[in-house]
Amino acid sequence: MGRMSDKHLKDEWSDEEIAAAVHDNVVMTWSNSANRNELPRIVRGEGVYLYDSAGKQYMDFTSQAVCTNMGYTLDEGVKQAVVKQMENLFYVYPGMAMTEVRARLCNLLAEITPGDINGFLFPLGGSEANEGAIRIARRYTGKSKIMSAMRSYHGGTAGPLAATGDFRTRFVGEQMGFVKIFNPHTLRFSTGASDEVAALQSLSMLEEQIMCEGPDTIAAILLETIVGANGVFLHPVGYLEGVRALCDKYNILLILDEVMCGFWRTGPLFAFQHFPGVVPDILTSAKGLTSSILPLGMIGIRQKIKDHFESNALGWGATYANHPVLLACAYEVVRKNYQACLEKRVSEIESVMLREIDMLIRRHRCVLQGRVIGAFACLDLVNKDGHSLNLLGEALPKEALVVKNSLAKHGLIGLFRSPMMHICPPLVMSNTELQEMFSRIGRVLDDLDAALEGNESTMA
Numbered sequence: 009m010g011r012m013s014d015k016h017l018k019d020e021w022s023d024e025e026i027a028a029a030v031h032d033n034v035v036m037t038w039s040n041s042a043n044r045n046e047l048p049r050i051v052r053g054e055g056v057y058l059y060d061s062a063g064k065q066y067m068d069f070t071s072q073a074v075c076t077n078m079g080y081t082l083d084e085g086v087k088q089a090v091v092k093q094m095e096n097l098f099y100v101y102p103g104m105a106m107t108e109v110r111a112r113l114c115n116l117l118a119e120i121t122p123g124d125i126n127g128f129l130f131p132l133g134g135s136e137a138n139e140g141a142i143r144i145a146r147r148y149t150g151k152s153k154i155m156s157a158m159r160s161y162h163g164g165t166a167g168p169l170a171a172t173g174d175f176r177t178r179f180v181g182e183q184m185g186f187v188k189i190f191n192p193h194t195l196r197f198s199t200g201a202s203d204e205v206a207a208l209q210s211l212s213m214l215e216e217q218i219m220c221e222g223p224d225t226i227a228a229i230l231l232e233t234i235v236g237a238n239g240v241f242l243h244p245v246g247y248l249e250g251v252r253a254l255c256d257k258y259n260i261l262l263i264l265d266e267v268m269c270g271f272w273r274t275g276p277l278f279a280f281q282h283f284p285g286v287v288p289d290i291l292t293s294a295k296g297l298t299s300s301i302l303p304l305g306m307i308g309i310r311q312k313i314k315d316h317f318e319s320n321a322l323g324w325g326a327t328y329a330n331h332p333v334l335l336a337c338a339y340e341v342v343r344k345n346y347q348a349c350l351e352k353r354v355s356e357i358e359s360v361m362l363r364e365i366d367m368l369i370r371r372h373r374c375v376l377q378g379r380v381i382g383a384f385a386c387l388d389l390v391n392k393d394g395h396s397l398n399l400l401g402e403a404l405p406k407e408a409l410v411v412k413n414s415l416a417k418h419g420l421i422g423l424f425r426s427p428m429m430h431i432c433p434p435l436v437m438s439n440t441e442l443q444e445m446f447s448r449i450g451r452v453l454d455d456l457d458a459a460l461e462g463n464e465s466t467m468a
């Protein structure tokens with residue numbers, strides 16, 4: 009090695025050349041790399057469909073990682089804004105100079121975000137946004153502990169992964185200053201008979217934990233406004249309001265992570281708008297902000313925190329923070345979706361989702377229950393004994409492989425994290441396409457039902 013080979017002078021590579029490079033040089037993220045040559049090689053996207061190198065069409069039923077909210081047909085306005093920014097000025101170091109697009113995007117977000125969240129900065133993605141939020145909370149309060157939920161995901165870098173409760177937290181090793189709290193959601197244990205009781209009991213447990221840890225050691229409580237990757241869990245009535253009140257009582261900041269649920273995924277611009285009176289002190293997001301056309305994260309801070317950092321160093325930054333080309337993309341995506349009243353369309357999608365998911369639960373033995381808010385839904389899959397297919401992080405059972413194979417067979421692509429089946433279509437999906445998506449999902453669940461009956465012939 010040490011010399012560029014002639015194949016890099018060719019515009020097109022053969023399938024064999026690509027497969028060899030994937031095998032020899034590609035390293036996967038999160039999982040081991042053994043399956044890298046089995047992944048479909050996606051070459052094109054259009055509308056809500058992706059196409060692989062063999063021409064096979066896949067319908068995207070989870071907006072990939074709940075991020076390609078606008079689907080795959082590139083909006084002409086977004087394209088023009090990005091190209092214009094690239095041609096005029098593709099980069100300035102964020103601490104060295106200001107740009108118009110930075111001023112515009114911060115101003116637009118301050119206008120449309122409820123409450124006094126008036127200050128904004130833009131890292132490269134959701135993990136970095138939460139990393140920055142944790143730093144800001146610690147520097148603002150002078151305290152260090154971050155409390156977060158067991159059933160949560162906050163990102164792959166050290167701080168957010170330590171705050172994460174799901175199995176991925178094991179990859180970060182020992183990190184100081186992170187404390188886990190129980191979610192108020194009843195899945196495998198009971199926190200009370202009704203929503204209200206569950207909320208009250210969880211809140212009193214949380215208050216006790218705050219007292220034990222010492223309120224003067226806790227910088228922030230970091231929660232997903234609606235738990236996303238761990239199952240689309242909606243907080244029981246009164247819970248988030250109660251957490252907000254506890255934060256106020258004990259002088260703790262509330263950070264809401266809307267990396268997945270922000271930017272109209274659940275209906276309103278931000279999911280915290282479902283909870284009257286709740287405004288986070290720090291709000292993070294990413295994904296839908298640019299619809300993944302380009303990578304970008306967001307940190308929003310309330311006026312009091314913004315004021316504090318007028319005369320105190322914020323103490324966080326990166327070369328590509330506030331990158332003008334990425335901001336141009338976000339500005340166009342956000343103003344376009346705002347003008348188009350995306351919230352209204354998502355509420356129409358929600359009606360279809362509620363009806364169809366109800367039908368899937370009733371029709372399929374393998375579906376225990378489901379949850380829906382906006383275009384954000386999840387089904388819990390069970391085995392023939394009615395037990396969850398697996399625990400998160402356990403080796404996949406054969407039923408999960410049935411689902412994986414069946415998704416590809418029925419032309420669906422998306423993130424499947426057994427035992428959860430997320431259903432989070434791109435927000436541009438039409439009603440006809442929604443029907444088509446649910447009928448394909450129904451066929452996948454038929455295959456799983458048949459496998460549970462022991463009729464493995466449908467598994468091919």
Ligand code: PLP
Binds near residue numbers: 232267268
């Ligand atoms: N927070 C939440 C709630 C997420 O769902 C994710 C990613 O799925 C992240 C943070 C991390 O974002 P990213 O993958 O852009 O770093």
